[in-house]
Amino acid sequence: MRLILVRHAHAASGDPDELRALSATGREQARALANRLAAAGPELVLTSPLLRARETAAAIAKAADAGLRIDERLAPGATAEDLLAAVEGTAETVVAVGHQPDCSEIAAALGAGEVAFPPAGAVEIELA
Template sequence: MDLLLWRHAEAVEGTPDHLRELTERGRKQARKVARWLDDNRPKRLRVMASPTVRTRQTVSAFTDDFEIITALAPEHGVSDILAATGWPEGRGAVLVVGHQPTLGRLAALLLSGQEAPWSVKKGALWWFTNRVRNDETQTVLRTVITPDMI
């Protein structure tokens, strides 16, 4: 299974949190990563987004074919994302468009075995895959892309 974690691009400050929109810079960040994803996307990609405006705007730069998943909202945690995606037993690939600090905590869990307050930059994409080697399930970090790298 492939699991792609995409943090929403830069958004305006303010309240209510769920209604915050992307800034002009955020829209550019989203378009850059979307172009990279379009060129490098895995086959059979299921796309999920948090119900917030900023995540829906970020993912819309890539596709209009996505699911809004309440379990990806900012108030939910790592276990909610894992349950929603089916990681690691699932098949194919899932793209999650979500939020800090949850995406950073999930990245830490996948690579180190425990949650930690890792930082995922605004607009960044982390791509994980899992494999079995010598009867051991391993998580592999395939790539990390930030908008300023593209």
């Protein structure tokens, strides 16, 4: 399985945290990322339930003509074990949209080493 782990694009400030939407910059980042990732041919995009992640994931799913699924296991605090459980048995190429510092910690736990995840950052990981 090919996993593309993504940090959501730049979000606007505000409360409550779970309702923070993408900023104008974030919407541009999400579109650009979506266009790049579409070439990878993901069949499924999994996302945290938080709005900024859902908006990022929706842009990717639309550009890639992929399925989109919200998964509580990708909410802030997600672990590599949570992500592996979420992607198990889903598709050959999956995009998972989450948060920091979770993305860096998950990437390291899955053998990708130390990865910086700026907003709309992504890393591809081959899972056995």
